[in-house]
Amino acid sequence: xxxxxxxxxxxxxxxxxxxxxxAMADEMERDEAVVLLGEDIGVYGGTHLITDGLLDRFGPKRxxxxxxxxxxxxxxxxxxxxxxxxPIVEMMTWNFSFLAAxxxxxxxxxxxxxxxGQVTVPLVIRGPNGGGVQLSAQHTHSLEGFYGHFPGLxxxxxxxxxDVKGMMLxxxxxxxxxxxxxxxxxxxxxxxxxxxxxxxPFGEARIAREGTDVTLIAYGRQVNLLLRLxxxxxxxxxxxxxxxxxxxxxxxxERTIVASVRKTHRAVVVQEQWRWFSVASEVAALIQExxxxxxxxxxxxxxxxxxxxxxxxxxxxxxxxxxxxxxDAVRRVLYRGV
Amino acid sequence: xxxxxxxxxxRKTAQDNGREPAVSGLDADALLGFYRKMVxxxxxxxxxxxxFRTGKIGGYLHVYSGQEAVATGFLAAYQEGDKIxxxxxxHAHALLxxxxxKAVMAELYGKGTGLVKGKGGSMHLFDVANGLWGGYGIVGGxxxxxxxxxxxxxxxxxxxxxxxxxxxxxxHNGAFHEAANLAGLWxxxxxxxxLFILENNQYGMGTSVERATAMTDLGxxxxxxxxxxxxxxxxxxEAVHACAQRVTQRVRETGKPYAVEACTYRLAxxxxxxxxxxxxxxxxxxxxxxxxxxxxxxxxxxxxDAVDEDRLGAIKEEAKRIVAEAVTFADESPEPPLSExxxxxYAE
Numbered sequence: 001x002x003x004x005x006x007x008x009x010x011x012x013x014x015x016x017x018x019x020x021x022x023a024m025a026d027e028m029e030r031d032e033a034v035v036l037l038g039e040d041i042g043v044y045g046g047t048h049l050i051t052d053g054l055l056d057r058f059g060p061k062r063x064x065x066x067x068x069x070x071x072x073x074x075x076x077x078x079x080x081x082x083x084x085x086x087p088i089v090e091m092m093t094w095n096f097s098f099l100a101a102x103x104x105x106x107x108x109x110x111x112x113x114x115x116x117g118q119v120t121v122p123l124v125i126r127g128p129n130g131g132g133v134q135l136s137a138q139h140t141h142s143l144e145g146f147y148g149h150f151p152g153l154x155x156x157x158x159x160x161x162x163d164v165k166g167m168m169l170x171x172x173x174x175x176x177x178x179x180x181x182x183x184x185x186x187x188x189x190x191x192x193x194x195x196x197x198x199x200x201p202f203g204e205a206r207i208a209r210e211g212t213d214v215t216l217i218a219y220g221r222q223v224n225l226l227l228r229l230x231x232x233x234x235x236x237x238x239x240x241x242x243x244x245x246x247x248x249x250x251x252x253x254e255r256t257i258v259a260s261v262r263k264t265h266r267a268v269v270v271q272e273q274w275r276w277f278s279v280a281s282e283v284a285a286l287i288q289e290x291x292x293x294x295x296x297x298x299x300x301x302x303x304x305x306x307x308x309x310x311x312x313x314x315x316x317x318x319x320x321x322x323x324x325x326x327x328d329a330v331r332r333v334l335y336r337g338v
Numbered sequence: 339x340x341x342x343x344x345x346x347x348x349r350k351t352a353q354d355n356g357r358e359p360a361v362s363g364l365d366a367d368a369l370l371g372f373y374r375k376m377v378x379x380x381x382x383x384x385x386x387x388x389x390f391r392t393g394k395i396g397g398y399l400h401v402y403s404g405q406e407a408v409a410t411g412f413l414a415a416y417q418e419g420d421k422i423x424x425x426x427x428x429h430a431h432a433l434l435x436x437x438x439x440k441a442v443m444a445e446l447y448g449k450g451t452g453l454v455k456g457k458g459g460s461m462h463l464f465d466v467a468n469g470l471w472g473g474y475g476i477v478g479g480x481x482x483x484x485x486x487x488x489x490x491x492x493x494x495x496x497x498x499x500x501x502x503x504x505x506x507x508x509x510h511n512g513a514f515h516e517a518a519n520l521a522g523l524w525x526x527x528x529x530x531x532x533l534f535i536l537e538n539n540q541y542g543m544g545t546s547v548e549r550a551t552a553m554t555d556l557g558x559x560x561x562x563x564x565x566x567x568x569x570x571x572x573x574x575x576e577a578v579h580a581c582a583q584r585v586t587q588r589v590r591e592t593g594k595p596y597a598v599e600a601c602t603y604r605l606a607x608x609x610x611x612x613x614x615x616x617x618x619x620x621x622x623x624x625x626x627x628x629x630x631x632x633x634x635x636x637x638x639x640x641x642x643d644a645v646d647e648d649r650l651g652a653i654k655e656e657a658k659r660i661v662a663e664a665v666t667f668a669d670e671s672p673e674p675p676l677s678e679x680x681x682x683x684y685a686e
Contacts, residue, residue, distance in 0.1 A: 071512060078486060080487070082483065082490075083490030102476060115472060152684070
C-alpha cells in the first residue's frame with residue numbers, strides 16, 4: 001500500500017531489527033543486484049539475527065557467509081559494487097571495521113574521484129555501532145565522527161524502526177558507499193513501520209519533539225534518552241525542549257539545526273563518542289558560524305568520557321552521557337542554577 | 339663480499355628463468371606487433387622519467403621498464419568484457435589496452451586531457467571502456483577488489499575473467515591473503531575467474547624477496563588457498579604469451595582462480611625518487627639487462643631472418659614519434675579546470 005497503512009488504516013508495529021531486515025529482503029526481491037556478505041550472516045542467521053532466514057530465501061550466491069577477514073570481504077564487496085552489483089556488507093560490529101578501514105577509506109570513498117568519475121561504488125556497510133551492553137574497550141566505539149570525516153562516504157545513523165527501514169532503502173539505492181551505523185542497543189525497540197516501499201532521504205534531520213526553550217541534538221540511541229529527558233524537563237522544570245534527531249551525519253542537515261537554534265537560542269549536543277574531533281564539535285562550530293547572533297548561551301557538548309570503554313556496569317554508565325549530565329547542561333544554557 | 343654474492347645469485351636466477359620453452363606458434367608479424375608495443379612502452383617510460391626529472395610530472399612515478407613482456411603477453415589474451423586491475427606500475431596496462439598515449443602522458447602531466455582528467459596521476463590510470471579498472475596506490479589494497487569483480491562477472495553469468503596483477507611486494511600483505519582465500523573459496527563453486535599475475539621483479543621497493551620472507555617460493559603461497567599456479571619466464575614474450583593464452587582459457591572455462599608467477603626484473607629504479615639503488619648492485623642490473631625482454635625479442639626476430647635491422651629501426655622511429663607526440667600533447671594541454679576540484683566525489 002502506498003500509504004503504508006496495509007489497507008486498514010493502521011500502521012504495523014515492528015522492531016528496529018525486523019524493520020531493517022524487511023528493508024533488505026524487500027530490496028533483494030526487487031533487485032537481483034543486491035547481495036549480502038558478512039560473518040555468520042547465513043547459516044548462523046546473523047549474530048544479531050538481522051539476516052536470519054535470508055539464506056533460505058535467497059540462496060548462498062546472494063547471502064554470502066565469509067571467513068573472519070573484514071578487509072578481504074569488504075574489499076571484495078567494493079569490487080562487486082564497481083561491477084554494478086549492490087552489495088550490503090554486515091560488520092558484525094563496527095569495531096571490526098578498522099580491519100577494513102583501508103578498503104573503506106582508500107578504495108570505496110575515493111574510487112570515483114581518482115578514476116575521474118569512471119567508477120561508482122554503490123555499497124552499503126552496516127552493523128551495530130556504539131556501546132551500552134558491557135562489551136568493554138575493543139568492542140565499544142561510536143564511529144560517526146571517524147567515518148564522517150572522509151569525503152566520498154555517506155554516513156547515517158537511524159534511531160527508529162521507521163527510519164531504519166526508510167534509510168536502508170535509500171542506502172541500497174544510493175550510488176555511493178554508505179556507512180550505515182545502526183543503534184545496536186535499539187535492535188529490540190518497537191515502532192510504527194509502514195508496509196511497502198518508502199524511503200527516508202539522507203541529509204534531513206528529524207524534529208523528534210517540538211519545543212521553544214532549548215534545542216537538544218543527538219542521533220542514534222541518545223535520541224531516546226533526550227526524548228525521555230525532555231518529558232521530565234517539561235513536567236518538572238517547565239522547560240520546553242526541542243529534540244532533533246540528526247539521522248544523517250554526511251550529508252548534514254544544517255538548515256534544520258540553525259532554524260531550531262534561531263527559535264530556541266540555546267543548544268545542547270549529545271553524543272556517545274569521544275568529544276575531541278567529533279560530530280558534536282562540528283555541530284557546535286556550525287551553530288556559532290551560522291547563528292552566532294541568535295545564541296543566548298554557549299553551545300554545550302555532552303560526550304562520552306575520554307577513556308576506552310570500561311566493562312563494569314557502573315563504570316560503563318559513568319563513561320557515557322547520562323540524563324543527569326544532559327539535564328545539567330540544559331540548566332547551564334538556561335542560566336538556571338545547577 | 340656480500341655484494342658479490344648477491345650479484346652471483348641474481349645472475350643465476352636470471353639464467354634459470356629460461357625454464358619454459360617458448361611454444362607460442364606466433365608468426366613474425368605477430369611478434370613484430372608485440373615488439374612494437376614493448377618498444378613504445380619503453381620509450382614512453384623513458385619520456386615519463388625525463389618529464390619527472392624536469393618537473394613536468396609530480397608526485398610519484400613508477401615505470402615498467404624491464405617488465406614489458408609480462409603485461410604485453412598477458413593482455414594479448416584480453417577479451418572484450420574482461421576486467422584488468424593492477425597496482426601503481428600501470429602505464430603499460432593502459433597503453434596495451436588501447437588508451438591513447440597522449441591521454442596517458444597528459445594524466446602524468448596533470449592535465450585536464452588526462453585519462454582521468456588529471457585527478458589520479460600516474461598511480462590511478464582508469465580506462466573502463468577499454469577494460470582497465472585501475473591503477474591503485476596502496477600495496478595489496480586492490481587485490482580484494484579484483485576478487486570481488488570476478489565474483490560479479492560470474493554472478494552476471496558472463497564468461498569474462500579478471501586479470502589481477504600484483505607485485506612480489508604485495509604477497510606479504512594481509513589483503514593478498516584474505517583475498518586469495520576468498521578467491522579459492524568462491525572458485526570452488528566456479529564463482530571466481532581471477533587470474534592472479536604475480537609480477538615477481540625480485541624487490542618490493544628496495545627489499546628483496548629473500549629479505550621479506552623465509553618462504554621464497556612465492557607461487558607456493560597460493561597453495562594455501564587451493565589455487566593452482568605455475569611459473570613463467572617474464573622476460574620472454576613468447577613464453578608469457580603462450581602461458582597467457584592457455585591459462586586465461588582455463589580460468590574462463592572453470593570459473594576458478596589461477597596464478598602465474600612471472601619472473602621478471604625492474605630495470606629502472608623503483609620510483610623516480612629511487613636515486614641511489616643501494617639495495618642492488620650494478621652487476622646485478624647488468625646481468626638482467628642481458629635478458630631485457632625487448633633485447634631478447636629483438637634477437638629472436640633477427641635470428642629468424644624474417645626481419646632486418648632496418649625494419650626494427652623503423653618500428654623504433656615510429657614508437658619514438660608516437661611518444662614524442664604524446665609528450666607534446668601533454669605539455670601543451672590545458673590544466674584541468676578548477677571545477678574539477680569538487681566534481682566526482684559523489685555520484686548522483
